[in-house]
Amino acid sequence: MSMNTVDKQTNKTNTIDLVNKNLAKRYRAEKRFKAYGIAAILFGLSCVVLLFTDIIGKGHSAFLQTYVYLEVEFDPESLEIDDISDPGQIARADYTGLIRTALREQFTDANGRRDRRSLYALVSNGAGFNLREKLEDDPTLLNQSVGVWLLADDDVDTYYKSRNDDGSEAFTGRLNEKQINWVETLIANEHLVKRFNTTFFSSGDSREPEQAGILGAMMGSLFTLLVTIALSFPIGIAAAVYLEEYAPKNKFTDFIEVNINNLAAVPSIIFGLLGLSIFIGFFEMHRSLPLVGGLVLTLMTLPTIIISSRAAIKSVPPSIRDAALGLGASKMQVVLHHVLPLAMPGMLTGAIIGFAQALGETAPLLMIGMVAFIVDIPGGVADPATALPVQIFLWSDSPERAFVERTSAAIMVLLAFLISMNTLAIWLRKRLERRW
Amino acid sequence: MSTSMLLLVGLLLIATAFFVGRNRSISVSANHGGIKNLNSLPSYYGALTALWCGIPSLIVLSLWVLFDDYFIQQSIIQMLPAAQQQLADNDMRLLLNTVGNIAASGTNGLNTEPYIIEAAARLNELNALSQNAITGLFILLAVALTFFAWLQIKPKLRARVQVERAFKGLLLLCASIAIFTTAGIVLSVLFESLKFFQSVPVTDFLFGMEWSPQMALRADQVGSSGAFGSIPLFAGTMLISLIAMLIAVPAGLMSAIYLSEYAAPKVRMAVKPMLEVLAGIPTVVYGFFAALTVAPFVRDTGGIFGLDVSSESALAAGLVMGVMIIPFVSSLSDDVINAVPQSLRDGSFGLGATKSETIKKVVIPAALPGIVGGVLLAVSRAIGETMIVVMAAGLAANLTANPLESVTTVTVQIVKLLIGDQEFNSPKTLSAFALGLMLFLITLILNYVALHVVKKYREQYE
Numbered sequence: 001m002s003m004n005t006v007d008k009q010t011n012k013t014n015t016i017d018l019v020n021k022n023l024a025k026r027y028r029a030e031k032r033f034k035a036y037g038i039a040a041i042l043f044g045l046s047c048v049v050l051l052f053t054d055i056i057g058k059g060h061s062a063f064l065q066t067y068v069y070l071e072v073e074f075d076p077e078s079l080e081i082d083d084i085s086d087p088g089q090i091a092r093a094d095y096t097g098l099i100r101t102a103l104r105e106q107f108t109d110a111n112g113r114r115d116r117r118s119l120y121a122l123v124s125n126g127a128g129f130n131l132r133e134k135l136e137d138d139p140t141l142l143n144q145s146v147g148v149w150l151l152a153d154d155d156v157d158t159y160y161k162s163r164n165d166d167g168s169e170a171f172t173g174r175l176n177e178k179q180i181n182w183v184e185t186l187i188a189n190e191h192l193v194k195r196f197n198t199t200f201f202s203s204g205d206s207r208e209p210e211q212a213g214i215l216g217a218m219m220g221s222l223f224t225l226l227v228t229i230a231l232s233f234p235i236g237i238a239a240a241v242y243l244e245e246y247a248p249k250n251k252f253t254d255f256i257e258v259n260i261n262n263l264a265a266v267p268s269i270i271f272g273l274l275g276l277s278i279f280i281g282f283f284e285m286h287r288s289l290p291l292v293g294g295l296v297l298t299l300m301t302l303p304t305i306i307i308s309s310r311a312a313i314k315s316v317p318p319s320i321r322d323a324a325l326g327l328g329a330s331k332m333q334v335v336l337h338h339v340l341p342l343a344m345p346g347m348l349t350g351a352i353i354g355f356a357q358a359l360g361e362t363a364p365l366l367m368i369g370m371v372a373f374i375v376d377i378p379g380g381v382a383d384p385a386t387a388l389p390v391q392i393f394l395w396s397d398s399p400e401r402a403f404v405e406r407t408s409a410a411i412m413v414l415l416a417f418l419i420s421m422n423t424l425a426i427w428l429r430k431r432l433e434r435r436w
Numbered sequence: 437m438s439t440s441m442l443l444l445v446g447l448l449l450i451a452t453a454f455f456v457g458r459n460r461s462i463s464v465s466a467n468h469g470g471i472k473n474l475n476s477l478p479s480y481y482g483a484l485t486a487l488w489c490g491i492p493s494l495i496v497l498s499l500w501v502l503f504d505d506y507f508i509q510q511s512i513i514q515m516l517p518a519a520q521q522q523l524a525d526n527d528m529r530l531l532l533n534t535v536g537n538i539a540a541s542g543t544n545g546l547n548t549e550p551y552i553i554e555a556a557a558r559l560n561e562l563n564a565l566s567q568n569a570i571t572g573l574f575i576l577l578a579v580a581l582t583f584f585a586w587l588q589i590k591p592k593l594r595a596r597v598q599v600e601r602a603f604k605g606l607l608l609l610c611a612s613i614a615i616f617t618t619a620g621i622v623l624s625v626l627f628e629s630l631k632f633f634q635s636v637p638v639t640d641f642l643f644g645m646e647w648s649p650q651m652a653l654r655a656d657q658v659g660s661s662g663a664f665g666s667i668p669l670f671a672g673t674m675l676i677s678l679i680a681m682l683i684a685v686p687a688g689l690m691s692a693i694y695l696s697e698y699a700a701p702k703v704r705m706a707v708k709p710m711l712e713v714l715a716g717i718p719t720v721v722y723g724f725f726a727a728l729t730v731a732p733f734v735r736d737t738g739g740i741f742g743l744d745v746s747s748e749s750a751l752a753a754g755l756v757m758g759v760m761i762i763p764f765v766s767s768l769s770d771d772v773i774n775a776v777p778q779s780l781r782d783g784s785f786g787l788g789a790t791k792s793e794t795i796k797k798v799v800i801p802a803a804l805p806g807i808v809g810g811v812l813l814a815v816s817r818a819i820g821e822t823m824i825v826v827m828a829a830g831l832a833a834n835l836t837a838n839p840l841e842s843v844t845t846v847t848v849q850i851v852k853l854l855i856g857d858q859e860f861n862s863p864k865t866l867s868a869f870a871l872g873l874m875l876f877l878i879t880l881i882l883n884y885v886a887l888h889v890v891k892k893y894r895e896q897y898e
Binding site (some may be wrong): 373 | 502503524596598599603604606607608610611612613614615616617618620621624625627628686687688689690692693694695698707709710711713714716717718719720721723724725727728729756761762763766784788790792793795796813816817819820822823826827847851854855867868872875876879880883884887
């Protein structure tokens with residue numbers, strides 16, 4: 001606005017007065033504009049901080065797990081073991097019964113079926129396996145009374161973790177009055193302890209939060225990613241080499257380029273539909289396999305890898321090619337001996353970023369059935385599996401509060417992987433990339 | 437041998453063929469005055485032999501693996517009793533599954549019909565036969581062609597030219613995968629959509645105002661006739677995308693402007709990667725954040741002002757999606773702002789304009805096509821975003837413009853229709869593919885326009 005007034009009235013009044021009159025206003029506008037910019041950046045940064053603090057705040061407690069101390073007597077009669085050398089008998093024995101007896105002995109005020117049931121609910125229903133492992137490791141424990149730390153139920157776990165030291169403001173959840181009293185007794189006797197949660201890293205999925213772990217999902221993600229890497233990296237590089245070094249300028253090449261650019265922006269869920277109807281519908285592959293997931297993610301990451309590889313190949317100066325050709329190298333020798341090695345750091349950087357994207361992708365995997373509830377830990381690309389992001393999606397749907405912290409913890413693990421992959425990519429770029 | 441074993445053997449054979457070919461060329465050259473009289477380097481003869489060994493046999497192997505199931509299935513169907521051969525598609529699939537399970541487990545279930553046991557035995561037999569046949573064929577082909585190539589090796593053989601031609605062909609094949617992928621997407625969604633449009637008219641789908649994909653199981657059932665009007669879904673998608681863009685465009689654009697025009701290089705170096713962290717976070721994490729933190733916060737805040745906010749409000753999903761897209765908008769705008777020639781800025785400064793006046797009146801207008809292209813790409817991303825809305829938006833199709841209410845989106849419906857048990861070929865399942873087709877077309881048009889605009893803009897300043 002101010003400039004127009006200046007333009008019109010230059011001859012009549014003194015221009016500099018007009019400029020000076022508006023100057024304060026213009027400077028204020030300048031400051032305001034700059035402040036908007038800073039505000040936008042602060043908003044973005046605070047979102048990053050908020051997201052991370054929220055996830056870490058919710059998830060850090062999942063790395064600890066509450067254990068209950070119990071005096072358990074390995075009573076051969078109730079275990080029905082008469083020959084300790086028979087592994088079948090040890091495997092079949094009823095260890096849950098032992099835990100129940102021990103609980104009843106410790107809390108004699110639990111009378112009646114309902115009370116007892118709530119008493120038994122303090123210990124995880126998977127705790128019997130711990131006892132079995134103990135006995136299998138050391139058969140001499142039979143007939144002895146041993147103090148053991150057993151996995152606590154998720155309600156007790158949540159209560160103990162949310163409880164302040166003076167016992168106030170704890171999250172009770174499904175615990176009833178009596179159970180809370182028992183837990184408080186346990187706490188007073190120091191029979192409740194928080195330890196590092198190894199279950200979380202060493203077991204597969206479970207309906208019981210305290211027994212649920214991410215190992216199965218991590219292995220599933222690993223196998224899926226291996227398939228993706230094995231296919232998309234070589235194919236992506238080959239495609240980029242063709243487009244940069246060989247492709248003639250014609251309609252067909254243009255068509256390939258248009259396709260690649262469009263595919264890079266196609267929503268990931270569409271790739272899931274492709275996988276569902278082509279790989280599963282047409283080729284009749286099985287659902288939930290890391291192999292199929294890897295194929296779908298390969299198609300999804302290929303455009304990204306091709307585009308970044310092309311940029312890396314483009315940055316190799318033509319003089320290198322000319323020199324090699326001048327010395328009598330063939331086209332293929334120029335590419336394999338000179339262009340590719342020089343472009344490799346850039347291509348690796350792009351590829352790693354693409355793989356990180358594939359690792360965090362969820363939607364296409366939902367389409368090809370990698371959302372099944374799978375307890376077993378997959379041992380190969382042809383075993384049904386789920387993936388880490390899908391596991392997060394599955395757990396986030398679970399009503400138990402203990403799953404919220406485990407979901408957040410799984411997110412922390414996933415983010416740790418992604419951040420280290422991206423850091424590796426940045427490091428590679430800084431370390432190996434050559435400036436011409 | 438299993439297929440993976442065969443692949444391993446194949447690799448070994450290829451490696452052997454390479455050395456056989458290379459050594460052959462050296463020994464042949466000995467009679468013609470040494471290696472220097474060979475047309476190509478010995479390793480090219482090796483590579484040529486390896487190609488002859490590997491490519492045909494691998495092609496045969498993959499074709500076999502793809503189609504042997506089909507032929508075995510057909511011959512199993514042939515041997516079933518006549519009554520079973522007439523079974524409908526779904527029942528036939530079920531029956532074949534049973535046969536497959538019994539064959540794989542090796543045990544007979546209770547009350548299994550004798551013809552099923554017979555079929556299972558036959559299936560095992562055929563599978564073993566097929567496996568043996570391909571093992572023999574694969575190895576025979578590889579060895580025979582290696583021998584053939586070995587015979588061809590003479591000093592005059594132009595091995596290098598042939599290898600390079602094969603190499604180029606391989607590269608072209610890899611580059612063409614992009615075309616195959618696009619074709620695969622189009623065909624897969626198109627065919628299923630056409631099936632869907634046979635039972636639901638296209639006009640009902642495109643212009644219907646009601647979406648409730650539950651189909652009645654029995655004719656006398658009430659209230660679930662199935663309505664497939666996609667308008668509410670697209671309205672919901674647009675509402676959430678609009679909220680997202682209202683967050684992402686100002687924040688992304690302003691931070692790009694600040695970083696490229698105002699910030700000191702050091703600040704830029706530090707802040708840019710930190711903002712880009714937002715782009716690297718998986719969408720499922722945003723979804724979790726939206727559903728468990730932002731949505732309750734929005735609901736409670738609304739409650740303070742006496743507003744009735746749904747706990748799956750469009751606002752919460754849109755806000756988080758906007759945050760997700762900020763780095764996308766900002767890096768695209770950053771590129772186009774940096775592409776504006778410095779001379780334009782200098783001219784404006786020379787006329788006495790302040791920095792913000794230069795940006796508002798010179799830089800942005802000059803960069804506008806590029807920015808518009810970037811925003812269009814961001815819109816296409818928002819429309820196709822899945823996990824955030826699956827976790828934080830609603831399921832019920834409400835036709836509303838109120839951001840505090842729960843709406844559903846196209847992607848949410850696709851996921852909900854295709855997760856879990858599905859009946860094949862029911863309109864309910866097929867409608868997901870019709871939605872996918874629409875989604876693909878919309879994003880395709882947006883991307884095409886955006887890329888075109890950006891390209892035109894780049895050329896302007898090059």
